[in-house]
Amino acid sequence: MDGILNIKNVSLTYQSDTQETQAIKNLNLTVNKGEFISIIGPSGCGKTSILSLISGLIKPTNGEIFINGEKVIKPHKSIGYMLQRDELFPWRTIEKNAILPLEIKKVKENKYKAFVKNLLEKYGLKDFINSYPSEISGGMRQRVALIRTLASNPDLLLLDEPFSALDYQTRLSVCDDVYKIITEERKTAILVTHDISEALSMSDRVIVLTKRPATILNEHIYNYDKKILPLKRREDKNFGKEFEILWSELNDGKKGY
Amino acid sequence: MEKKDISENRLLYLKEKKQRKFIVLSFQIGILVTFLILWETLARFNIIDPFLMSMPSKIISTIKDLLLSGELFKHISTTLYETLLGFIIATLLGTIIAVLLWWSEYLRNILEPYIVVLNSLPKIALGPIIIVWFGAGTKSIVFMAIIITIIVTIITMENGFLGVDKNKIKLLKTFGATKLQTLTKLILPASLETFVSCLKINVGMSWIGSIMGEYLVSKQGIGYLIVYGGQVFKLDLVMASTVILCVLAGLMYFLVVLIEKSIKKRR
Known part of the structure; x- marks a missing residue:
């Protein structure tokens, strides 16, 4: 078994008072170390559920998930999960927010705290370490959220539409920031999004899901230079063509298979 | 940009706000003063019966x-003691119970109908039972203040706890947080504002409780003065006690x- 993440034949069924819903059907996926992959699919197809499964927040109905060869049964220490909104706690300063995972995991060593502080300084938050979330911009908040995700030095990052709450301009620049941080810190990342160009501008590989119950419709591997930032990558001559391929595939996915 | 222009507008804004x-x-002071003068004059000229209505000068004397x-000191300290004790115990105990209800969904579901009924029940109806159980003294009065205040505290705080953003809870779960950590790192600090507004409600509630308790059983206290004054038709005393009560409750709220x-x- 190679790869940092192995998803094997995973299915997920939700139970509610009125009905039973199959969200994911026979999902198989291997993610290699250092890869940046995106998962796109029609809205409501269970993209977020996939991240919840990988992170161990929920259990698959069938199948197994392995991280570094270890079976996932509860929230795993080598995973960092970034949610749609920054979810910074308004009563904590930026630094205290960023070290929250260390507090929860009862990591006492100062080197981790220094690591977080270093990240904050490195990515333009030096002057805001003792500020409160309400005092900084949405883009900065999202950067803090990413650094918080990186605090416990996870191997695998799960990004659940982390830019969807931002306005378009901020979104593009935060996208660059996040990409830069993730590649510089040499992390593996899985991005879930409904924004095709966002997926295309950041990823080495894009997975297209069908509508619910979600399963993999197709996957595309790209060979963009990793050093080129997402915004710049949008200018690539093949970008428009790739976009259209994904677009039509997504629409086919909506119709069913 | 000319700084002078901005400051002129700003000055105008500040001036209007001040005005x-x-x-x-x-107007606030005017209403009070007019009311007092009118009351005093009407009573002096016997247009309203000063025996039934009392008058500001008599209240002051x-x-x-x-x-x-x-x-005065004896009565105030008695009632203040009962009120504060009821306020503190009910707030603390109510919050603890709310934490337990947040903690266990089972407990919450099981106890829900009981809390609903207790909330709707006019607590004064429990008066006779309370007197029999706790005797005709301070204990009964404090208990009355507690029971009136605690139900509201439980409901307010429980709603506050349950209203905390689910995504923030999810975030903590991804860090592998335990339930206790979720409580101390998120639920409690996030509910601080709810707690303060609960304190505000509880000021009023605990005064209702202690005065009601004193109406039922007491030998001293502001509530006692009011009941006693009413019984012997000393309306001056009733009004004076009510004024004192207003001041005390206002101070506590402040x-x-x-x-x-x-x-x-x-x-």
């Missing part, structure tokens, strides 16, 4: 008499507002 504040304050005889301000400043 508004002044108008509100003058009654308070003065109470103060000089040393009675204290909570001060607490609220110091909390807001720290955030």
Whole structure:
């Protein structure tokens, strides 16, 4: 078994008072170390559920998930999960927010705290370490959220539409920031999004899901230079063509298979 | 940009704001003064019966008499003690129970109908039972204050706890947080504002409880003075006690507002 993440034949069924819903059907996926992959699919197809499964927040109905060869049964220490909104706690300063995972995991060593502080300084938050979330911009908040995700030095990052709450301009620049941080810190990342160009501008590989119950419709591997930032990558001559391929595939996915 | 232009507009804005504040304050004082003068005059000229309605000057002299005889302090301290004790115990105990209800969904579901019924029940109906159980003394009065205040506390705090953003809870779960950590790192700090507004409600509730308790059983206290004054038709005493009550309750509320301000400043 190679790869940092192995998803094997995973299915997920939700139970509610009125009905039973199959969200994911026979999902198989291997993610290699250092890869940046995106998962796109029609809205409501269970993209977020996939991240919840990988992170161990929920259990698959069938199948197994392995991280570094270890079976996932509860929230795993080598995973960092970034949610749609920054979810910074308004009563904590930026630094205290960023070290929250260390507090929860009862990591006492100062080197981790220094690591977080270093990240904050490195990515333009030096002057805001003792500020409160309400005092900084949405883009900065999202950067803090990413650094918080990186605090416990996870191997695998799960990004659940982390830019969807931002306005378009901020979104593009935060996208660059996040990409830069993730590649510089040499992390593996899985991005879930409904924004095709966002997926295309950041990823080495894009997975297209069908509508619910979600399963993999197709996957595309790209060979963009990793050093080129997402915004710049949008200018690539093949970008428009790739976009259209994904677009039509997504629409086919909506119709069913 | 000319700094002068901005500051002129700003000055105008500040001036208007000040004026508004002044108008509100003058009306507030004006209403009170007019009311007192009207009351005093009408009573003096016997247009309203001063025996039934009392009058401001008599209220003041009654308070003065109470103060000089040393009675005032005794009554105030008695009621204040009962109210504060009821307030503190009910707030703490209510919050703890709310934490337990947040903690266990089972407990929450099981206890829900009981809390609903207790909330709807007029607590004064429990008066006779309370007297039999706790005797005709301070204990009964404090218990009355507690039971009136605690139900509201439980409901308010429980709603506050359950209203905390689910995504923030999810975030903590991804860090592998335990339930206790979720409580201390998120639920409690996030509910601080709810707690302060709960304190505000509880000021009123605990006064209702202690005065109601004193109506039922008491030998001293502001509530006792009111009931006693009513029984012997000393309306001056009733009115004077009510005024004292207004001042005390107002002060206690003001204290909570001060607490609220110091909390807001720290955030």
